[in-house]
Structure formats: C-alpha cells, structure tokens
Amino acid sequence: MPRPMDRLRFGTGGIPVSTPRKTTVNGIKRIRELGLDAMEIEFVRGVRMSESTALEVRRVAEELDVVLTAHAPYYINLCSDDRSKFEASVQRIIDTVKIGWVAGVWSVVFHPGYYGKLSSEEAYRRVREGIAKVLEFVQSNGIDLWIRPEVMGTHSEFGTLEEIVRLAAEFGPPVAPCIDFAHLHARSLGRYNTYEEFRSVLEYLEKELGKEILSAMHIHVCGVEYGSKGEEKHVNLPETSFDYRTLMRVLKEFNVRGVVISESPDLEGDALRMKRAYEEA
Ligand SMILES: [Zn+2]
Structure with a gap:
C-alpha cells in the first residue's frame, strides 16, 4: 500500500507561474522558494518526460522535500x-x-471519462475494468503509488463523489479518490461550500473507506465558475464565493494529511492563500 503523508502539504497543479525557465525541475525549486511543499506534474497534454529527466526530478524533489503527484492526460475516456x-x-x-x-511521484490522478449514452452503472463497469487493467500493470511491476480517479465537475463526466468513492471502496488501496472540491461545488451547482457540507464529505470518506484515508488525501481546489451543467471555468479563489477558509478549517479539524493542489490560474497565489488560511485556522 502506498504511504500515508506526514502532514497536509500545499502545491500547484503544474509548474508555478513565477518559475523562470519553466521546467519541472525549476518548478520544484520554485515551490521550495515560495514556501510550498508539493507539486503536481501535469501530463495533461501527453506523457512526455525522459527517464533521465524523471530521475533528476526525483533527486531534486527529495532533496528539497517537495512531494510530487502527477495528472494523467485529459484525453482519456474509459467509458468509450x-x-x-x-x-x-x-x-x-x-x-x-x-x-x-521513476520520478518518485506519490499519487497519480486521472479523469475517468464521459457517460455518453451510458447509465451510471454501465459507465461504472467500464471505468472499473480500466482501473483493473492499470492495477494489473502496477502490481506486476512492483509499483507502489496511489491511483486516483477524480471527482469531476460537469454532469456529462463520470465521477460523482459517490461513484468515485464506490470505486475506491471496491478496489481498496492503491485506488483512492482524488477529491476536487471545486468540481464538487460546481457539479452540485453551489453546494459543498459550508462547514457542515465540507464535514459531510470527510465523514462520508471515513465511513466508506476507513479513517486511514484521511492521512493520504489527494485534494484539488481552485476558484470555479459554473452554469446549469456544472463547471465552466477556473478562476482565482478571491474572485469567487467559494469558502476555502472554512474548508481549510475543516481539513485541520479532521487532521487531514496529504496534498492540496491549487488549479487556479494564479497557481501559487491560491496555493499560498490556502496554506495561510490552514495555518491560521
Ligand atoms: Zn483533474
């Protein structure tokens, strides 16, 4: 089973905006300078990294104590x-x-796919089949990292909180949810934005997956605009009514450990805002 995390860490979805010469290694160094301690490597437009770069990434991240996660390409549809x-x-x-x-990543997140004409149950079966194939590879190669289907933000995408938690419950570790609080908020057209609602998410995870899950959480947060079909656009947290301060307070109350990744346009600005709110909570 992949390891739990030592504390709650904060980082950016991709290389920080303020990184000079944007390489993954420079991004990790910038994360450290900013006082952050996690970064998600975005393979969202394709997996392009040489093994020698990956080894260098690993070395620098370990040296600077920056925990890495990775985001698989957007072009994935296990429901096809x-x-x-x-x-x-x-x-x-x-x-x-x-x-x-190779790069020493702790957790890999992916978007499972689109319902198309499928029912939730049919889509679930296909996603489950896809994850089973990934697990076969992982296990036969002695790989030990978290595999995280993500809670998604629009109604056409597979990935309600319940669907994702059901997958995690059915497989057990290393499959676990990536909880994207912006997606939850957008998909539900504005719910999941209060103390009670944030608590209910963590209580639900504890109940379905066991208390240990809260020491290995992979969380995404950003400001989000939504319409009748859910998520429309990522924006910066201060431009929205999303109550990230209360979310941070709840994460602290539940002693959640893991990574919180900012996916706002102002990647590091919002990561730092959340870190500060967490420390002040
Ligand atoms: Zn994502």
Missing part, C-alpha cells in the same frame, strides 16, 4: 464504446504511472 479508445485510455494512465514512478 470504441474499444481502441478504451485501450489507449488505459495506456495513457499506465504511461503516467510508469514515468511517475
């Missing part, structure tokens, strides 16, 4: 009717896991 698209989607997750493992 087209078998070749399903296989290619599985492969993209495997490619992320493979290079992520």
Whole structure:
C-alpha cells in the first residue's frame, strides 16, 4: 500500500507561474522558494518526460522535500464504446504511472471519462475494468503509488463523489479518490461550500473507506465558475464565493494529511492563500 503523508502539504497543479525557465525541475525549486511543499506534474497534454529527466526530478524533489503527484492526460475516456479508445485510455494512465514512478511521484490522478449514452452503472463497469487493467500493470511491476480517479465537475463526466468513492471502496488501496472540491461545488451547482457540507464529505470518506484515508488525501481546489451543467471555468479563489477558509478549517479539524493542489490560474497565489488560511485556522 502506498504511504500515508506526514502532514497536509500545499502545491500547484503544474509548474508555478513565477518559475523562470519553466521546467519541472525549476518548478520544484520554485515551490521550495515560495514556501510550498508539493507539486503536481501535469501530463495533461501527453506523457512526455525522459527517464533521465524523471530521475533528476526525483533527486531534486527529495532533496528539497517537495512531494510530487502527477495528472494523467485529459484525453482519456474509459467509458468509450470504441474499444481502441478504451485501450489507449488505459495506456495513457499506465504511461503516467510508469514515468511517475521513476520520478518518485506519490499519487497519480486521472479523469475517468464521459457517460455518453451510458447509465451510471454501465459507465461504472467500464471505468472499473480500466482501473483493473492499470492495477494489473502496477502490481506486476512492483509499483507502489496511489491511483486516483477524480471527482469531476460537469454532469456529462463520470465521477460523482459517490461513484468515485464506490470505486475506491471496491478496489481498496492503491485506488483512492482524488477529491476536487471545486468540481464538487460546481457539479452540485453551489453546494459543498459550508462547514457542515465540507464535514459531510470527510465523514462520508471515513465511513466508506476507513479513517486511514484521511492521512493520504489527494485534494484539488481552485476558484470555479459554473452554469446549469456544472463547471465552466477556473478562476482565482478571491474572485469567487467559494469558502476555502472554512474548508481549510475543516481539513485541520479532521487532521487531514496529504496534498492540496491549487488549479487556479494564479497557481501559487491560491496555493499560498490556502496554506495561510490552514495555518491560521
Ligand atoms: Zn483533474
């Protein structure tokens, strides 16, 4: 089972905006300078990193005590009717896991897919099949990192909180949810924004997956605009009514450990805002 985390860490989804010469290694160094301690490597447009770069990334991250996560390509649809698209989607997750493992990544997150004409149950079965194939690869190669289907923000995407938690419960570790609080808020058209609602998410996770899950959480947060079908656009936290301060307070109350990744346009600005709110809570 992949390791739990020592504390709650804060970082950016991708290389910080203020990084001079934007490489992954420079990004990790910038994270440290900013006083942050996590970074998500974005393979969202394709998995392109050489093994030698990955080894260097690992060395620098370990030296600076920056925990790394990785985001698999956006172009993944495990619910596809087209078998070749399903296989290619599985492969993209495997490619992320493979290079992520070399780079010392702690957790790999991916977007499972789109319902299309499928019911939730049919989509669930396909996503489950895809994850089972990823796990086969992971286990036969002695790889030990978290595999995280993400809670998604629009109604056309597979990934309600319940669907994602059900996958995690059915497989057990290393499968665990990536909880994107902006997606939860947008998908539910404005819920998940109060003390009680944030608590209810963590209580639900504890109940379904056991208390240990709260010491290995992979969390995404950003400001979000939404319409009738859910998420429309990422914006900065101060431009929204999303109550990240209360979320941070609840994460502290539950002694949540793991990583909080900012996906706002102002990546590091919002990561630092959340870190400060957490420390002040
Ligand atoms: Zn994502």
